[in-house]
Amino acid sequence: MSQLRVSIGQCSDKGLKAINQDFHGVLVPKEPQLSAKGVAVVLADGISSSDVSQEASESSVTGFLADYYCTSEAWSVKKSAQTVLGATNSWLYSQTRQSQYRYDKDRGYVCTLSALIVKSTTAHVFHVGDARVYRLRGDDWEQLTDDHRFWVSQDTSYLSRAMGMDSHxxxxxxxxxxxxxxxxxxxxxxxYEFVADKFVRQAIEGSHNDLDKAAKLILEEALEQGSDDNVTVQVVRVDSLPEQDVKSLYHELTELPFPPVLEARMEFDGYLIIRELYASSRSHVLLAVDTQTQQQVVLKTPSVDLRDDPAYLERFLIEEWIAKRVNNAHVLKAVSHTRKRHFTYTVNEFIEGQTLTQWMIDNPKPDIELVRGIVEQIAKGLRAFHRAEMLHQDLRPENIMIDTTGTVKIIDFGSTRVAGIMEMSTPVEHHNLLGTAQYAAPEYFLGESGTVQSDIFSLGVIAYQMLTGRLPYGAKVARCKTRAAQRKLVYETLLDEEREIPAWIDGVIKKAVHPFPEKRYDVLSEFIYDLRHPNQAFISKTKPPLMDRNPVLFWKSVSLILALSIIAILSRC
Structure with a gap:
């Protein structure tokens, strides 16, 4: 198995300026951050009109290299980098606002910034200002960024976008x-304004084994050609990309042996097995006690029948990884494990209670306030996933627990999609449809990737089922494999003569479970808000006709209209 390897050369000089307002940096981390976050290369250019822009350049580069690697491993490169850049920009802008330059932003803490993140088999480019990022592939020389400059005339231009220039x-x-x-x-x-593209390519090709030398040659050429500005250049070559075949991945995943068949009263890896909680063709879940701490925990062991399936093993092991990174009262918590493990299994907290499936059996006609409370707690847990750029993708009553205190917790993360992990190279093919068909959003059956709206659909179906005991489209969603078929899906109203459910609630649920994601709620908070606060749009749609609401007023109105019509006719005679 080969890993990501890059060669880097860089050089910077003040040139004819009194000081160097440029700043640059590179960070090549070791594993596991190399795979999780990639290699970061950053370049900032201060503006000559400012006496403090070199501080802005240095802060932007050093801050990015430090903070980017502190962001969640679950986040995508895009979210991680943009979050860090946004925070740095706010700090630079506030520094200017608190200084003597607050009324003249061109003299404040302002700089350009270009960053290259090489992760797995993708290069991610972030850019603001007028530095440039180029790519040389064979004989093809391509500029990957656009200059953010506003041209007043052929000879005069201004920087239109930069770090610290604006609050946004x-x-x-x-x-x-x-x-x-x-x-x-x-x-x-x-x-780049003084060095020809041809010279850059020749310098790189002529110094193949020493990119620092190539960078220095490019810099010296710029000065010889009359560059009167600070000069900085970085050269990054991709020497090898991560490759991993299924065989090597399987060896890595099965480094620890599978556990033996576990039964009550057995001692296993420092745990005393109490009883089996759940068993399926995919896993075995057991209640156990840690013999050191006497804490009750849940052990989950993989199915022996699937031991030759790398995709299954990868999903099994990632569940605990996710549980350790989503810290929320409404999400199953992983138990910290200090002892060395000798087998493949996961350890999570024990939740004493019942599944939502059993709760619905025990409460066939729950009060709407109880339903609201449960849905709101599920949403809080689900929001923690979304903030970490994760999609649960298998939200269903069987994967929701209600403990003895009434606290609702989301469990089972075997289908969860993690943005940061999806960017990493793997030979395992991951399918979009991982959840349970009755609760999966319609777009999954078209082969499309899920979104936040997909999880909202599942939550909407759960809310509908709690109120009615059935599904909004029955079993028809899974059979709709085209957009045309999905257009024919007919939502069954949840309103019932025997249930005291406000009519506008039906509109809220109907929107949450709309067949098309673009017509659902954009975020969970909107859905939860509408469940408690009557939305005028749904009130007007569900408002009964005047004859039903006030028959006397209806017939009075009809009589008045008829009387006015008769008077109008007689007046014409």
């Missing part, structure tokens, strides 16, 4: 698939 930061982002041998060049305007 707009960052250009692009992703580029990699092949071995790709070369990226990051350069300030003091370089």
């Amino acid at each position: 930061l707009e960052v250009d982002y692009s992703a580029h698939p990699l092949i071995e041998g790709d070369v990226f060049v990051l350069a300030t305007d003091g370089i």
